[in-house]
Amino acid sequence: MSAVVVGAGFAGLSAALRLAESGVPVRLLEGSRRLGGRASSFQDPRSGAELDWGPHLFMAANPALRSFLDRAGAGPYLRFPPSLEVSFRDSSAGPPGGGPRLARLAFPRWGGRLGQAAALLRWRGPALATRLGIARGLRGMLAGGEAEGSVADLLDKFGQGEGPRAWFWEPFARAVLNLSLEEGSAALFARVVRESLGAGPGGASLAVPPSPLTPFWADRAGAAIERLGGQVRLGTAARRIVMAEGKVRGLDVGGGKFVEAGAIVSAVPPPALLGLLPGSFRRGAPFRDIGRLKPSPIASAYLWLDGPCPGPSFEALVGEGWHWLFRTCGSGGPVCLLAGGRDSVAALPRGEAEASAREAARRLLPGRRVARALVVRERAATWANGWEEQPFRPAAETPVRGLFLAGDWTATGLPATAEGAVRSGEAAARAALGFLGGGG
Ligand SMILES: Cc1cc2nc3c(=O)[nH]c(=O)nc-3n(C[C@H](O)[C@H](O)[C@H](O)COP(=O)(O)OP(=O)(O)OC[C@H]3O[C@@H](n4cnc5c(N)ncnc54)[C@H](O)[C@@H]3O)c2cc1C
Known part of the structure; x- marks a missing residue:
């Protein structure tokens, strides 16, 4: 039948x-x-370019997705780095006139708890006390146990203060749940943390699909x-x-x-x-x-710049209204700022979101002028991630x-x-x- x-x-x-x-x-x-x-x-009507409704990130520890992409014939075009590598751009710091500071967090290929500790120690982003706090929180979360209520409740349970939240948990949880720490489900988040960072070397490695x-x-x-x-x-x-x-x-x-x-x-x-x-x-x-069940929005601001803007293929933005910066479209293509969540820029009217993206670009990409901006919004980008x-x-x-x-x-x-x-x-x-x- x-x-x-x-x-x-x-x-x-x-x-x-x-x-x-x-x-x-x-x-x-x-x-x-x-x-x-x-x-x-x-298709962007003005440039004729094919753009995504929003850039995506896939995790190496996504077994069902990877098996499906393999069987569909798309698997070979998706390349995961051997281990997790994320560059964080901190808007509150940086050399005068040089734009915010970029700090790379790279987990070694040998992974494990020791690998995570080594990566956090080498990370030149947040203060040492913040990195030690993150290591403690991560250890607690990977040890398992009940995860009830919101992500904020879970972070309270592991004594995660402002620094660990701003630098690590907020970007991680927002990428996974597209909600604020107060709205997002602790159970869902804890499961993703365990399935990714708990999955041995490379489990949490991220790839930007073509x-x-x-x-x-x-x-x-x-x-x-x-x-x-x-x-x-x-x-x-x-x-x-x-x-x-x-x-x-x-x-x-x-x-x-x-x-x-x-x-x-x-x-x-x-x-x-x-x-x-x-x-x-x-x-x-x-x-x-x-x-x-409730939706949560994502806005993607494509920005065509007046010149090249080299850097990593994606960056997590710390202390910004926009959460990620993607460089996915090769030379000459736009960069893309992405924000998600009901409490974020993504919930603003398009004109306000565009003004905010232009303003963020001035700060994040000094020396470059935005020649054109296009904001696309998906009001129901994700569903049902609230606790x-x-x-x-x-x-x-x-x-x-x-x-x-x-x-x-x-x-x-x-x-x-x-x-x-x-x-x-x-x-x-x-x-x-x-x-x-x-x-x-
Ligand atoms: C901007 C953005 C960024 C995202 N980033 C990530 C990310 O980095 N990583 C990640 O894993 N996920 C990400 N997501 C979430 C991910 O895209 C979704 O979870 C996933 O695509 C949902 O797939 P789905 O099949 O459940 O639903 P959908 O993709 O919504 O598919 C439903 C389909 O049904 C069709 N349809 C609706 N009504 C009818 C009808 N009556 N008859 C026939 N067809 C109908 C629609 O046209 C649509 O094609 C992102 C989402 C957005 C919007």
């Missing part, structure tokens, strides 16, 4: 690939004209699905899930068209799923709680026979990231395979 997957982000493409690999006839419906969802690219994102990973995944006999339909938005006797029958895709399905994997964000469900289902468990929202994330299986849920916001135990989305797609595909194998 056939399966239909709705939504072609990481969750939907990974679910469809797994189903196709298992020999299930699968159709993937994507409402927009491009594959990749939130991790996709668009830009533009759509051709890098999503088009390759779509092609892999089609090679296995699956169908990928762009510009086909599902309007309504059609059910009878508590079981899915297919999807209304508008224009009087109906797509029959033995099983449906919904891999769309929460509001889109609620729109697909008949009204009576929206009021029942687990769907009624989906409205309690209060965790009980409301639904599992892959639903009470509707044949309907399975995927998406970074479902109950993966991970934050809304590419890795979480792929794991959700895998879980939904597994559940759908079990259902179809059992005769549907």
